[in-house]
Amino acid sequence: MSEDDIDQIAEAVIERVGDRGEAAVSVQSGTSDLTRFANSFIHQNVAERRVQVALEVAFDNRVASASIDRTDDDSLDRLVERTVHAARLHPADTDWPGLVGPTPVPESLNWDEAVANASPEDRAHRVAEFVAAGPGMLSAGFYDTEAYEVVYANSNEHHVRGRFTRTTLDGIQQTDSSAGKGHATSVRWADIDGAAVGRAAAELATMSRDPGTLEPGEYQVVLAPGCAATIMIFLAFYGFNAKAAIEGQSFFEEGVEQFDPAISLIDDGTDPRAIGLLFDNQGVPKQRNTLIDAGVSRSLSHDRRTAPKLDTTSTGNAVPGSASFGPVATDLFLEAGLVSQQDMIAATERGVLVTEFNYCRILDPKTQVVTGLTRNGTFLVENGRISRPVSNLRFTQSFVDALGPGNVLAVGGDDRFAQNEFGDGTTHVPSLHLASWNFTGNAQG
Amino acid sequence: MxxxxxxxxxxxxxxxxxxxxxxxxxxxxxxxxxxxxxxxxxxxxxxxxxxxxxxxxxxxxxxxxxxxxxxxxxxxxxxxxxxxxxxxxxxxxxxxxxxxxxxxxxxxxxxxxxxxxxxxxxxxxxxxxxxxxxxxxxxxxxxxxxxxxxxxxxxxxxxxxxxxxxxxxxxxxxxxxxxxxxxxxxxxxxxxxxxxxxxxxxxxxxxxxxxxxxxxxxxxxxxxxxxxxxxxxxAPQCPQVTTDLILGSSQLALQIHESVGHAIELDRILGWEAAFAGTSFLDLNDLGSLQYGSPLMNITADATLPGALGSFGFDDEGTPAQRVDIVTEGVWVGVLTGRDSAAIAGLPPGGMVRGDGYNRLPMVRMTNVGLLPGEASIDEIISETRDGVFMSENRSWSIDDRRLNFQFGCELGYEVKNGKVGRMVRNPTYTGITPQFWGSLDMLASESEVTYWGTPNCGKGQPMQVGHTGHPAAPARFRDVRIGVRG
CATH class of the missing domain: 3.30.2290.10 (PmbA/TldD superfamily)
Structure with a gap:
């Protein structure tokens, strides 16, 4: 389906609503392909071609939304009539912000034809490179490609379109007693080196063979980018989410030094490294928004529903579902430092190197106390070097406190896209060296 | 239609x-x-x-x-x-x-x-x-x-x-x-x-x-x-102690989901989910002999329960819905299978493969994985508890990639002292290791207190799929559990 086709579908939907209400439509068309491997062979290999038409209609502040994945006339008729009908029955939504007017959005460069046209054979070759990099090990993971074209249009004469590609190779190499992980995400096919990702995973798996136990307690930690990514997305989702702040569920205090001066966190969909569209789910252009500036909490992520409540403007952070759970930053960049992970280890008298977090869940959004585990390589550091691998540890730790003033000993220069618990391509982060981390359990309980 | x-x-x-x-x-x-x-x-x-x-x-x-x-x-x-x-x-x-x-x-x-x-x-x-x-x-x-x-x-x-x-x-x-x-x-x-x-x-x-x-x-x-x-x-904070834990049935349902339901998925046991959801502490060589819990622990996977969220007529491979024994009197006896994984394990297919919509590859999924009832009542459990804490309704959940080390937070807690419900406590949490925890199960409420709880948000697979599963459960007591973990 061409860009012109989805433009026409969007306009056809707006036309069908006519003067019966305000209307905003988003049409997304594209491909998602994923090749999955385990026990060192490809066992699941999937692809889908799909179009999704999402419509929001407002009638005297009565708002309803609906979506459908077909574009024939009957289906579009049904989509429009059902949504208009639902809106008329809906109680008034006092937070309905109206529709954004015409606003220019820069042309997206987040597209790579090689990703858009990748074949199952292409993906299989990348997987083969990963698997070959771990001789004698069991490999598992996935390699995926996605390419989408999106149009947002509304009855307030705003019409924007964009497109993006993303590709991710994420996998582990396993020995009989350990595992290590490798990860790479990019807009571009050529940026992914299957062998390099596989070697990184194999190296960690080798290092973490035959882990011993470690007593739980407070330790200094060196957190690899995979851990920092999870911390940042939790801060963004539960803390810098304007709806959470308005509801009193966030730790956020504007202008207060809540974090160490070494921490600067920016949400920037316009960064050349960013992946995805240059406008949000309400058609608002993405922008650079400093969430933490040298330790000081500066700004929240807003959509058009939250912004008026705090006398500000949308920061372009509406996502599907944000009417209920609030706007979310999806292009997070933690400003890198100059220190290498090796230097962090060298500066640690006794601590723990953690390469990845697993299954993190928040106990209370206001305190940001989170419990989770380590995975795929955890190491005791003593006297400036890795002394031995240790089995997975459980932690119960406030992410805000962990990054509090005086608690960040160093920020790494190894920033990259790293996987967080919410998805790929949304957090670009370096390693962190933190003064204290509360490990509350190990394999024994 | x-x-x-x-x-x-x-x-x-x-x-x-x-x-x-x-x-x-x-x-x-x-x-x-x-x-x-x-x-x-x-x-x-x-x-x-x-x-x-x-x-x-x-x-x-x-x-x-x-x-x-x-x-x-x-x-x-x-x-x-x-x-x-x-x-x-x-x-x-x-x-x-x-x-x-x-x-x-x-x-x-x-x-x-x-x-x-x-x-x-x-x-x-x-x-x-x-x-x-x-x-x-x-x-x-x-x-x-x-x-x-x-x-x-x-x-x-x-x-x-x-x-x-x-x-x-x-x-x-x-x-x-x-x-x-x-x-x-x-x-x-x-x-x-x-x-x-x-x-x-x-x-x-x-x-x-x-x-x-x-x-x-x-x-x-x-x-x-x-x-x-x-x-x-x-309310005062939940105490940080090792004590007897009484779980309400909806929290016990999630405990079953996380520490039994996922652990018995044969695709996890075979390593097919190793990189993402994880594997399992279970080894097929131990099927029929591993002590999963106390003799009170009887778990079935039953897709035929009317009204339960994991019920259907046929799974997404065309296998009829059925009831399969998973744990019998504390011994691990069954797994969740599909036709491909069952063939590898030499087991009959259990009809447990479902996909989240037409655009997702069907995979092994829990049906209604539930704990069969005991003979007590919640009133009897409380009256026979000298010192413990009652917890209900989940607030947080986390478990490791082999389904061994778990930590749950609940919304509501009450101290139980000398057979009576005492003070409300806030931020109740508990943690444990799967077989030890289930081994400490010593009182279980009866059929009349069973609820077919549904879990509508079970994530698994890549691309991610959201599954709907059911977990029949009644209130139960576990001995000597570490509670009150906090950051």
Missing amino acids: SGAYSWMMFDLATAAVEGALAAGATYADARAMITREERIDCLNTVVEALDQTENAGVGVRALVGSSWGFYATSETTDKAARIAGGRASQIAKASATVPGPAIELADVIVSEAHWENEIDEDPFSIPLSTKADLLVAATAEMVETDGVSLARGELGFFRTEKYFVSSQGHRISQTIVESGGGLSATAVGESETQRRSYPQAFGQYETAGFEAIRRFDLTGNASRIAGESVQLLA
């Missing part, structure tokens, strides 16, 4: 299977599906979201050598379905670049059948205004309580029509209607928040019609949970 319409959907699935076979698949199956979903979210008497989704399409699975190839399209024409089948085979063939042992499928009865769950009131025929008014009234009741900052209500309804065809001759249609929802009240304090939910955290969902929502009596329970959320802010 009219007969002609059913034929059309079956024809679509058949075309996809024929396309796959023509392109070289040794086996193929396809699901033509129409799904409809409606969700209403309400906060403090304002309906924040009213969203309706309708999807239709065909997903076809083709087997070539050691890999499944899967292709899905939302284009519902004969031509598109045949192309989809061909592409599924092409994708499976591409997997031969990194080959493994050839996949075999365990035998199943080849069925031609129709199944649908019984409902009294079609939730999609209930006016939207009725549903919205219910949530507005319930949240209005909650905000009446001083100190309640956030009064939330949600309703969700699903209607799934599936038309399944396989190259072995299956031809099965199913219509499954699910309904659910719930309330939560949050009190925001100076430094923390406290939440109470009803009927359980994240809502209760069933294979049922709107009658389930009426049965919940949301408005009748709104004021109670609102008051409890405010009381929790002033």
Whole structure:
């Protein structure tokens, strides 16, 4: 389906609503392909071609939304009539912000034809490179490609379109007693080196063979980018989410030094490294928004529903579902430092190197106390070097406190896209060296 | 659904299977599906979201050598379905670049059948205004309580029509209607928040019609949970001790889900989910001998329970729904299987493979994995507990990639002293290791206290799939559990 086709579908939907209400439509068309491997062979290999038409209609502040994945006339008729009908029955939504007017959005460069046209054979070759990099090990993971074209249009004469590609190779190499992980995400096919990702995973798996136990307690930690990514997305989702702040569920205090001066966190969909569209789910252009500036909490992520409540403007952070759970930053960049992970280890008298977090869940959004585990390589550091691998540890730790003033000993220069618990391509982060981390359990309980 | 319409959907699935076979698949199956979903979210008497989704399409699975190839399209024409089948085979063939042992499928009865769950009131025929008014009234009741900052209500309804065809001759249609929802009240304090939910955290969902929502009596329970959320802010912290733990049935349902349901998935045991969801501490060599828990522990996976969220007529491989013993008197005896994984393990396929929509590859999924009841009552459990804590309704959950080390937080806790319920405590948490924890089960409530709890948000697979599972459970007691872990 061409860009012109989805433009026409969007306009056809707006036309069908006519003067019966305000209307905003988003049409997304594209491909998602994923090749999955385990026990060192490809066992699941999937692809889908799909179009999704999402419509929001407002009638005297009565708002309803609906979506459908077909574009024939009957289906579009049904989509429009059902949504208009639902809106008329809906109680008034006092937070309905109206529709954004015409606003220019820069042309997206987040597209790579090689990703858009990748074949199952292409993906299989990348997987083969990963698997070959771990001789004698069991490999598992996935390699995926996605390419989408999106149009947002509304009855307030705003019409924007964009497109993006993303590709991710994420996998582990396993020995009989350990595992290590490798990860790479990019807009571009050529940026992914299957062998390099596989070697990184194999190296960690080798290092973490035959882990011993470690007593739980407070330790200094060196957190690899995979851990920092999870911390940042939790801060963004539960803390810098304007709806959470308005509801009193966030730790956020504007202008207060809540974090160490070494921490600067920016949400920037316009960064050349960013992946995805240059406008949000309400058609608002993405922008650079400093969430933490040298330790000081500066700004929240807003959509058009939250912004008026705090006398500000949308920061372009509406996502599907944000009417209920609030706007979310999806292009997070933690400003890198100059220190290498090796230097962090060298500066640690006794601590723990953690390469990845697993299954993190928040106990209370206001305190940001989170419990989770380590995975795929955890190491005791003593006297400036890795002394031995240790089995997975459980932690119960406030992410805000962990990054509090005086608690960040160093920020790494190894920033990259790293996987967080919410998805790929949304957090670009370096390693962190933190003064204290509360490990509350190990394999024994 | 009219007969002609059913034929059309079956024809679509058949075309996809024929396309796959023509392109070289040794086996193929396809699901033509129409799904409809409606969700209403309400906060403090304002309906924040009213969203309706309708999807239709065909997903076809083709087997070539050691890999499944899967292709899905939302284009519902004969031509598109045949192309989809061909592409599924092409994708499976591409997997031969990194080959493994050839996949075999365990035998199943080849069925031609129709199944649908019984409902009294079609939730999609209930006016939207009725549903919205219910949530507005319930949240209005909650905000009446001083100190309640956030009064939330949600309703969700699903209607799934599936038309399944396989190259072995299956031809099965199913219509499954699910309904659910719930309330939560949050009190925001100076430094923390406290939440109470009803009927359980994240809502209760069933294979049922709107009658389930009426049965919940949301408005009748709104004021109670609102008051409890405010009381929790002033309650003392849960003590940090090792003591006896009494779990309410909805928290026990999640405990079953995380520390039994996922651990017994055969795809995890075989390493197929190693990189993402993880593996399992269970080893097939120990099937039939491993002591999973105390003799009181009897777990079944039963997809035939009327009304439970994990019930259906046939799974997405055409295998009939059935009841399978998982743990008997504390001994591990069964797993959750699909046709491919069952063949590897030499076990009969249990009919436990489902996909999240037409565009997702079906995978091993829990059905209704539940704990069979004991003979006690919650009153007896409390009266026989000298020193312990009662916890109910989940607030946080985390477990490691082998399903051994878990930590749960609950919304509500009460001290139990000398056989009586004592003070309310806030931030109750507990942690443990799976077999030791289940080994400490020593009292279990009876059939009359069993609830078929539903979990509508079970994530697994890549691309991520959200599964609907059921977990029958009654209140139970566990001895010497570490509680009160906090950051």
